[in-house]
Amino acid sequence: MKVVAGILILLCLNFASAPVWASDALPSWREGKTKQEITSFVRRVTDRRSHDFVPQNERIAVFDNDGTLWAEQPVYFQALFVFERIRAMAAQHPEWKDTEPYKSAIGGDAKGLASSGEKGLTTLIATTHAGMTSDEFSGIVKQWISTARHPQTKKPLAEMVYQPMQELLAYLRGNGFKTYIVSGGGQDFMRPWTEEFYGIPPEQVIGSQGGLKYEVVSGVPMLVKLPDVVLIDDHAGKPVGIQRAIGRRPIFAFGNSDGDREMLEWTMAGAGPRFAGLVHHTDAKREWSYDRHSKVGTLDKALDQAKAQGWTVTDMAQDWVVIFPVAPSAP
Amino acid sequence: MKVVAGILILLCLNFASAPVWASDALPSWREGKTKQEITSFVRRVTDRRSHDFVPQNERIAVFDNDGTLWAEQPVYFQALFVFERIRAMAAQHPEWKDTEPYKSAIGGDAKGLASSGEKGLTTLIATTHAGMTSDEFSGIVKQWISTARHPQTKKPLAEMVYQPMQELLAYLRGNGFKTYIVSGGGQDFMRPWTEEFYGIPPEQVIGSQGGLKYEVVSGVPMLVKLPDVVLIDDHAGKPVGIQRAIGRRPIFAFGNSDGDREMLEWTMAGAGPRFAGLVHHTDAKREWSYDRHSKVGTLDKALDQAKAQGWTVTDMAQDWVVIFPVAPSAP
Numbered sequence: 001m002k003v004v005a006g007i008l009i010l011l012c013l014n015f016a017s018a019p020v021w022a023s024d025a026l027p028s029w030r031e032g033k034t035k036q037e038i039t040s041f042v043r044r045v046t047d048r049r050s051h052d053f054v055p056q057n058e059r060i061a062v063f064d065n066d067g068t069l070w071a072e073q074p075v076y077f078q079a080l081f082v083f084e085r086i087r088a089m090a091a092q093h094p095e096w097k098d099t100e101p102y103k104s105a106i107g108g109d110a111k112g113l114a115s116s117g118e119k120g121l122t123t124l125i126a127t128t129h130a131g132m133t134s135d136e137f138s139g140i141v142k143q144w145i146s147t148a149r150h151p152q153t154k155k156p157l158a159e160m161v162y163q164p165m166q167e168l169l170a171y172l173r174g175n176g177f178k179t180y181i182v183s184g185g186g187q188d189f190m191r192p193w194t195e196e197f198y199g200i201p202p203e204q205v206i207g208s209q210g211g212l213k214y215e216v217v218s219g220v221p222m223l224v225k226l227p228d229v230v231l232i233d234d235h236a237g238k239p240v241g242i243q244r245a246i247g248r249r250p251i252f253a254f255g256n257s258d259g260d261r262e263m264l265e266w267t268m269a270g271a272g273p274r275f276a277g278l279v280h281h282t283d284a285k286r287e288w289s290y291d292r293h294s295k296v297g298t299l300d301k302a303l304d305q306a307k308a309q310g311w312t313v314t315d316m317a318q319d320w321v322v323i324f325p326v327a328p329s330a331p
Numbered sequence: 332m333k334v335v336a337g338i339l340i341l342l343c344l345n346f347a348s349a350p351v352w353a354s355d356a357l358p359s360w361r362e363g364k365t366k367q368e369i370t371s372f373v374r375r376v377t378d379r380r381s382h383d384f385v386p387q388n389e390r391i392a393v394f395d396n397d398g399t400l401w402a403e404q405p406v407y408f409q410a411l412f413v414f415e416r417i418r419a420m421a422a423q424h425p426e427w428k429d430t431e432p433y434k435s436a437i438g439g440d441a442k443g444l445a446s447s448g449e450k451g452l453t454t455l456i457a458t459t460h461a462g463m464t465s466d467e468f469s470g471i472v473k474q475w476i477s478t479a480r481h482p483q484t485k486k487p488l489a490e491m492v493y494q495p496m497q498e499l500l501a502y503l504r505g506n507g508f509k510t511y512i513v514s515g516g517g518q519d520f521m522r523p524w525t526e527e528f529y530g531i532p533p534e535q536v537i538g539s540q541g542g543l544k545y546e547v548v549s550g551v552p553m554l555v556k557l558p559d560v561v562l563i564d565d566h567a568g569k570p571v572g573i574q575r576a577i578g579r580r581p582i583f584a585f586g587n588s589d590g591d592r593e594m595l596e597w598t599m600a601g602a603g604p605r606f607a608g609l610v611h612h613t614d615a616k617r618e619w620s621y622d623r624h625s626k627v628g629t630l631d632k633a634l635d636q637a638k639a640q641g642w643t644v645t646d647m648a649q650d651w652v653v654i655f656p657v658a659p660s661a662p
Contacts, residue, residue: 057532134574178534191578201388202578203509212574214567214593221593221600223574230561230575236545243465243543243554244561245576247522247533262545262552269552 025171027321028164034319037312038168041275045251046175052273054251056176061252062242062263063169065183065190065207067297068256068279069198070161071150073288075110075296077157078185081144083108085128102127108151114295126227129186130210134223141192155324161197162279163325168254169198177252180204182242184234184259188225206241208233238263251275261302264311276311278302283317356502358652359495365650368643369499372606376582377506383604385582387507392583393573393594394500396514396521396538398628399587399610400529401492402481404619406441406627408488409516412475414439416459433458439482445626457558460517461541465554472523486655492528494656496610499585500529508583511535513573515565515590519556537572539564569594582606592633595642607642609633614648 029035044052045059066072086096086105096102101120104112113120129137148157169179181190181200187207194200211226233241239262242250253260253267256279264276280299281290291299306313316323360366375383376390397403417427417436427433432451435443444451460468479488500510512521512531518538525531542557564572570593573581584591584598587610595607611630612621622630637644647654 057526060534187575187578195388203391203576205578209575212571214570214597216596221570221597223570223597239545239552239554240543244518244540245534247518247536265547266545266552266554 025174026164026167028167030319030321032319034312034314038275038277041252041273042172042175045273054272058248058251059172059175059177060180060246060248060250061172061177062180062182062250062254062267063165064255064257064260064263065181065185066256067281068162068254068260069165069169069181070157071287072297073290074152076185077148077150077160078189079110080148080151081141081189082124082128084144084148085140086124089127122229125186125210129188130225130227132225134188134212134225137188137225138192141189145193158197159324161325162320163322164320165254165279166198166325169200172252173199178204180206180242180246180250182206182233182238182263184208184232184237186210187233206233206245208237234259236262239266242266253277254279255302256281257297257299258302259298261305264302265305268309268311276306276309278306278311278313280313280315282315283320283323285317286323287316289317356505357495357498359498361650361652363650365643365645369606369608372583372604373503373506376604385603389579389582390503390506390508391511391577391579391581392503392508393511393513393537393581393585393598394496395586395588395591395594396512396516397587398612399493399585399591400496400500400512401488402618403628404621405483407516408479408481408491409520410441411479411482412472412520413455413459415475415479416471417455420458453560456517456541460519461556461558463556465519465543465556468519468556469523472520476524489528490655492656493610493651494653495651496585497529497656500531503583504530509535511537511573511577511581513537513564513569513594515539515563515568517541518564537564537576539568565590567593570597573597584608585610586633587612588628588630589633590629592636595633596636599640599642607637607640609637609642609644611644611646613646614651614654616648617654618647620648 026035026039044050045054047053063069066076083105086102090096090102090106097106101113101116101124104116105124145157149155150157150160153160172179179200181194181204183190185207187205187209190207191202191205194205195202209230211228211230213224213226215222215224231237231241238260242263249270250267251270251273252275253264254277255264268274268276278299280303281288281297283289290297291303305311357366375381376385378384394400397407414436417433421427421433421437428437432444432447432455435447436455476488480486481488481491484491503510510531512525512535514521516538518536518540521538522533522536525536526533540561542559542561544555544557546553546555562568562572569591573594580601581598582601582604583606584595585608586595599605599607609630611634612619612628614620621628622634636642
């Protein structure tokens with residue numbers, strides 16, 4: 001019943017704002033400038049008769065994750081994972097309850113954590129993301145993500161993804177694009193669930209990366225995660241991560257914050273047709289409203305650059321019919 | 332005419348050794364144990380009724396390049412590129428003709444070069460592979476590979492690829508595998524031509540990697556290649572490179588030297604059906620014959636491990652009907 005009600009709501013919302021075509025691949029995008037810019041770009045690069053036609057193997061589309069494909073408030077969801085891991089590990093480390101940054105992490109105290117700065121964060125990431133094999137870490141993440149809930153909405157994290165962006169990913173893939181995630185988040189943190197959440201396989205997930213060491217222990221080959229950082233896949237690290245992993249310049253890029261500015265700029269600076277999009281969080285009622293002064297997902301310089309250079313800015317409140325997917329009913 | 336003659340030769344060779352099926356996807360592989368091990372593995376993992384069935388998204392196949400997909404004697408072909416670049420740059424550096432390692436590189440003197448050791452090689456790689464943008468380097472490589480010829484056979488390098496391995500790549504892709512190169516060679520050196528040579532796109536090429544820096548110069552965003560080394564994608568570096576780029580363990584791996592041992596070992600140590608193959612260079616007449624005592628492509632420990640663990644060893648002289656593709660005729 002819940003599903004049926006959800007579909008009815010979706011249909012009504014759609015009906016109110018635009019004609020419903022059965023063939024509309026982006027039903028959660030309201031008719032208007034933003035949607036038109038997306039679909040006209042895709043039409044141009046896929047039409048063999050267009051002089052903007054791009055061969056399929058060069059249709060590379062890159063997406064930021066936090067704040068672009070799923071929510072990022074009140075803190076990046078990877079921080080929720082770190083807090084829970086620290087809590088789980090605290091039993092073995094009684095000294096942590098009086099030592100920063102562990103103390104703040106155990107209490108879920110983002111402010112206290114902020115006061116221990118980048119060094120504190122690095123310590124926590126190293127503590128929770130290293131000293132085990134890649135396979136073990138992947139198992140821990142899978143277990144966590146299947147049970148974790150958002151601290152405010154109380155929804156499973158699978159329901160905190162943006163429905164319109166899901167449709168956009170599928171629409172691009174349906175038009176021969178290869179879709180990638182290029183996120184400041186941990187590559188190993190994302191890969192265990194991106195295929196299920198977004199239809200994006202691990203080999204198309206680029207993120208921040210730690211060191212890895214191959215060793216054979218008692219005859220068993222393993223990859224051990226090390227605490228050092230190999231790539232911070234944010235800001236200027238994004239074009240670097242893209243080049244290392246893909247080796248071609250994308251023709252389509254979508255982000256939501258200043259950390260995505262260089263990725264969008266790099267995408268737009270190539271020859272031929274190109275698309276740069278930003279998600280602007282403008283909907284305090286259905287999601288969160290923030291930009292220039294937010295600590296999480298700061299959108300300031302990139303917003304100015306978007307306006308100056310004609311990038312497509314998605315106004316969440318305006319452009320999106322729904323934000324989150326309708327929750328599936330229990331079986 | 333040349334093409335027709337080539338096809339006739341291929342058919343006759345095939346006919347002499349095995350029945351010819353129009354549907355045989357591996358015509359350059361002689362019927363026998365090696366070919367059977369390959370085809371029976373592929374049949375098992377693609378047959379939905381087999382308990383060894385592997386879903387398509389997990390069918391990852393990795394291949395070494397030098398000595399596995401194309402020849403590597405008398406020196407790795409990337410060394411030919413380095414020599415030619417040094418010669419081209421020497422006009423701007425008159426002091427090089429009396430300074431090692433440049434002097435040996437200019438003279439194409441592999442022995443002289445060997446005496447300046449790893450440091451000499453690193454200097455030459457840094458000199459020829461850095462200090463320019465990724466796009467510029469890619470252009471230089473493309474230009475070089477379209478004209479370079481093998482020092483002994485005098486053939487274009489596109490004709491120094493192994494025909495049976497070309498067929499194997501296509502056969503695997505036809506069976507839903509994603510084919511990757513995992514080579515000790517430079518990632519940026521391979522990517523400009525692997526799509527044309529092997530049908531493998533740049534994003535499926537993993538190799539040794541140098542530093543990269545994103546910067547905007549006079550309003551133009553660029554990625555500049557730096558002289559530092561980020562990953563030596565050889566030996567234990569291969570599983571690390573695979574994990575970073577793909578994030579899944581391959582189920583099929585092919586190499587030819589001790590540098591591939593860890594990649595094969597890592598592939599075989601996963602759960603479920605797995606395949607490890609080695610190319611053994613046994614054909615002094617049609618190619619080169621070398622293994623344990625060769626400086627290029629040393630095959631010693633990996634050969635012992637293959638025998639001990641039942642990996643598939645390809646005997647080039649025995650298993651391959653032809654080695655190099657029949658040269659295409661001029662149009």
